[in-house]
Amino acid sequence: MKLSLVDMKPGQNGVIEKIMGGPGFAAKLGQIGLYRGKKIKKLSSIFRRGPVTVSIDNFQVAIGYGKAMRIMVEVDDGEENSAGW
Amino acid sequence: MKKIVLVGNPNVGKSVVFSQLTGSKVMISNYSGTTVEFTGGQLTIGEDSYAVMDAPGTYSLTPSSKVEEVAADMVDQADVVINVVDATNLERNLLLTSEVLERDVPVIIALNMIDEAGHKGVKIDVEKLEELLGVPVIPTVAVSGEGLKKLVDALPKAINRKKKPLEVADRWAYVGSVVGEVQTIIHRHHTWLESLQDDSLRPLTGIPIVAIVLYLAFQLVIGVGEVIAAFLEEYFFGGFYGLLMNRLSEWLGSGGFLHDILIGRLFDGAIQFEESLGVLTTGVFVEFGIVLPFLTVFYLVLGFLEDSGYLPRLAVMADRVMHRVGLHGYSIIPMVLGFGCNVPAVLAARNLESRRERFIVCTLTSVAVPCMAQLAMIVGLVGRFGGAYLAVVFASLFFIWIVLGLIIDRFMPGYTPSMVVEIPPYRIPSLRAQFKKLGMRVKGLIVHATPYILGGILLVNILYTSGIVDYLGIIFKPVIQGVLGLPGEAVSTLLIGFLRKDVAVAMLVPLGLNARQFVIGAVVLAAYFPCAATFAVLLRELGLRDMFKSAIIMVLTSFSAGFMLNMLLDTVVPAPYMAAGLVVAAIILAFVVGSTSDRRELEDLDKAV
Numbered sequence: 001m002k003l004s005l006v007d008m009k010p011g012q013n014g015v016i017e018k019i020m021g022g023p024g025f026a027a028k029l030g031q032i033g034l035y036r037g038k039k040i041k042k043l044s045s046i047f048r049r050g051p052v053t054v055s056i057d058n059f060q061v062a063i064g065y066g067k068a069m070r071i072m073v074e075v076d077d078g079e080e081n082s083a084g085w
Numbered sequence: 086m087k088k089i090v091l092v093g094n095p096n097v098g099k100s101v102v103f104s105q106l107t108g109s110k111v112m113i114s115n116y117s118g119t120t121v122e123f124t125g126g127q128l129t130i131g132e133d134s135y136a137v138m139d140a141p142g143t144y145s146l147t148p149s150s151k152v153e154e155v156a157a158d159m160v161d162q163a164d165v166v167i168n169v170v171d172a173t174n175l176e177r178n179l180l181l182t183s184e185v186l187e188r189d190v191p192v193i194i195a196l197n198m199i200d201e202a203g204h205k206g207v208k209i210d211v212e213k214l215e216e217l218l219g220v221p222v223i224p225t226v227a228v229s230g231e232g233l234k235k236l237v238d239a240l241p242k243a244i245n246r247k248k249k250p251l252e253v254a255d256r257w258a259y260v261g262s263v264v265g266e267v268q269t270i271i272h273r274h275h276t277w278l279e280s281l282q283d284d285s286l287r288p289l290t291g292i293p294i295v296a297i298v299l300y301l302a303f304q305l306v307i308g309v310g311e312v313i314a315a316f317l318e319e320y321f322f323g324g325f326y327g328l329l330m331n332r333l334s335e336w337l338g339s340g341g342f343l344h345d346i347l348i349g350r351l352f353d354g355a356i357q358f359e360e361s362l363g364v365l366t367t368g369v370f371v372e373f374g375i376v377l378p379f380l381t382v383f384y385l386v387l388g389f390l391e392d393s394g395y396l397p398r399l400a401v402m403a404d405r406v407m408h409r410v411g412l413h414g415y416s417i418i419p420m421v422l423g424f425g426c427n428v429p430a431v432l433a434a435r436n437l438e439s440r441r442e443r444f445i446v447c448t449l450t451s452v453a454v455p456c457m458a459q460l461a462m463i464v465g466l467v468g469r470f471g472g473a474y475l476a477v478v479f480a481s482l483f484f485i486w487i488v489l490g491l492i493i494d495r496f497m498p499g500y501t502p503s504m505v506v507e508i509p510p511y512r513i514p515s516l517r518a519q520f521k522k523l524g525m526r527v528k529g530l531i532v533h534a535t536p537y538i539l540g541g542i543l544l545v546n547i548l549y550t551s552g553i554v555d556y557l558g559i560i561f562k563p564v565i566q567g568v569l570g571l572p573g574e575a576v577s578t579l580l581i582g583f584l585r586k587d588v589a590v591a592m593l594v595p596l597g598l599n600a601r602q603f604v605i606g607a608v609v610l611a612a613y614f615p616c617a618a619t620f621a622v623l624l625r626e627l628g629l630r631d632m633f634k635s636a637i638i639m640v641l642t643s644f645s646a647g648f649m650l651n652m653l654l655d656t657v658v659p660a661p662y663m664a665a666g667l668v669v670a671a672i673i674l675a676f677v678v679g680s681t682s683d684r685r686e687l688e689d690l691d692k693a694v
Contacts, residue, residue: 010287024149027253031144032507033177035257044287049683051404051414051504053286058205058270059174060286062401064413064503066686 014073093169095142103139114391118436172202191243310379379461392514410490453486462590470600476664500685541584612643
């Protein structure tokens with residue numbers, strides 16, 4: 001199932017499938033370690049249109065709503081550890 | 086002299102390594118972007134001395150912000166680069182390392198926070214990493230100094246790889262393969278600190294945490310600050326120092342030019358520390374009796390927030406609100422710093438990516454974020470008229486902050502893109518580091534503020550004794566009295582406000598204002614123009630053109646706010662309702678108008694897809 005970071009549920013895991021938007025945007029995300037093929041776990045959404053927090057490897061990143069909408073994730077089947085926030 | 090440059094991702098501990106190597110004191114916190122300018126120091130090994138430079142943290146050498154440009158330039162000028170790598174985040178950190186290895190410069194790697202990596206279950210095969218990267222790798226724990234001796238000894242062994250530049254995708258693959266070979270992760274359970282970490286990022290638990298943190302911070306600063314200030318007033322200024330000043334006053338003959346400057350005016354033959362306006366009376370009292378107690382407590386609280394790693398979480402929680410004023414969550418950090426002093430706030434704005442964000446942060450901070458020195462005076466002096474009037478001052482500044490933010494966001498072209506921010510783990514701040522930092526900040530205040538305070542009071546005296554104030558009072562009477570409802574003499578406080586806002590607020594006292602006038606004076610003084618020190622850094626950071634625009638906004642805003650208060654406060658609306666009304670109006674406006682930045686970013690997104 002392919003979802004944007006915004007539409008993923010907190011606690012869901014997946015693999016970054018696509019980063020939509022200009023090359024500058026993808027490069028910027030790449031520098032901090034978010035790129036195609038990376039395993040990612042969504043931690044939370046702050047309000048409906050607020051930032052999304054995720055964890056990758058051993059660190060956490062907060063991504064603003066506008067940007068989180070552009071990051072598409074192939075979500076793992078079976079919701080492991082869904083906190084249901 | 087040979088140059089050693091420290092390079093690394095944000096918040097990996099470069100400044101700690103720097104301070105350990107050189108013995109210099111630098112600002113260290115647990116969030117990205119504490120270092121915004123390069124700092125230099127010296128390291129002597131045997132007979133050679135090296136210049137050591139601490140670059141601001143960067144994710145890449147192809148920079149996207151002003152701070153990152155500085156870092157990239159510094160690498161190019163280095164004779165040796167120490168690449169500080171966070172062992173707990175090897176993969177992300179090695180992306181930058183791979184870029185550094187492509188530059189024509191010898192490199193050595195400090196694999197920092199190796200202890201924390203161990204606790205997190207991350208094991209790194211250092212020898213293998215050294216072999217794969219082809220440069221020396223020294224494990225370090227910079228905060229305790231572990232491994233730094235080895236790092237220094239290994240400096241001459243730094244190797245210039247000058248590798249062939251990789252394409253982006255190849256870089257990821259390369260780093261991924263290196264990490265795969267050297268790193269093993271043992272799974273383990275969450276610690277309580279990590280659970281708290283997650284809780285502070287979830288709306289349900291995060292919002293109460295924000296509320297508790299802000300409430301405690303406010304209560305601590307105001308409460309403890311007041312206790313210390315009252316203690317000093319009673320036992321120091323009411324005791325030894327008061328007696329000493331009385332003696333000095335008598336000795337000077339209770340009048341004359343020197344008496345006016347040093348002791349100031351006497352009221353019924355007695356010195357009034359708040360009103361006399363002498364360098365040694367009001368000057369010393371304002372700085373050491375009021376400003377210093379509040380500021381010391383503020384910096385203790387701020388230090389804890391910085392080093393624990395809470396500030397970036399506050400940034401995430403505040404993101405929605407900050408979007409309304411054309412910013413994103415991370416811009417709350419300069420503003421929080423601004424409550425201490427606006428100067429570091431303006432400097433911290435460098436971390437923001439666009440000119441637009443920097444302009445908004447600088448303008449809003451100058452207008453609506455009073456520094457602690459000024460706040461202390463406002464709390465002390467407006468507070469005497471009752472809590473409701475104090476609330477009106479804070480509510481007015483909040484209202485100004487929201488409304489001005491909405492307006493600038495609407496009319497300034499472009500938009501502020503949403504944020505991407507790394508959130509550091511919580512760490513328990515070390516007391517020693519806390520006191521060191523507090524010491525630096527308090528010393529900074531005393532050194533930088535004293536000349537302005539003393540100079541300001543000297544100037545007031547000259548303005549008064551020479552009759553210039555009376556003259557200006559007459560000229561500006563239509564504005565000061567007509568628009569703001571203040572006596573013409575209040576023009577002198579606006580003049581002194583250029584030098585020191587705290588002294589300017591104190592100068593409202595001898596004018597004999599009533600409650601509403603005092604509130605108007607305090608709000609106008611807070612908003613109308615930055616003090617000289619802030620003005621100087623604003624000019625440097627924004628440039629002449631933007632500074633000019635910003636200054637016009639400041640003056641217009643403060644006088645509009647002053648006029649609004651003059652029209653409404655107490656004459657039409659009683660103070661408690663005024664305070665509540667302003668807050669509610671600001672929140673409603675923010676909801677109704679919404680964020681122009683958000684709308685423009687989404688439009689842009691639709692175009693791109």
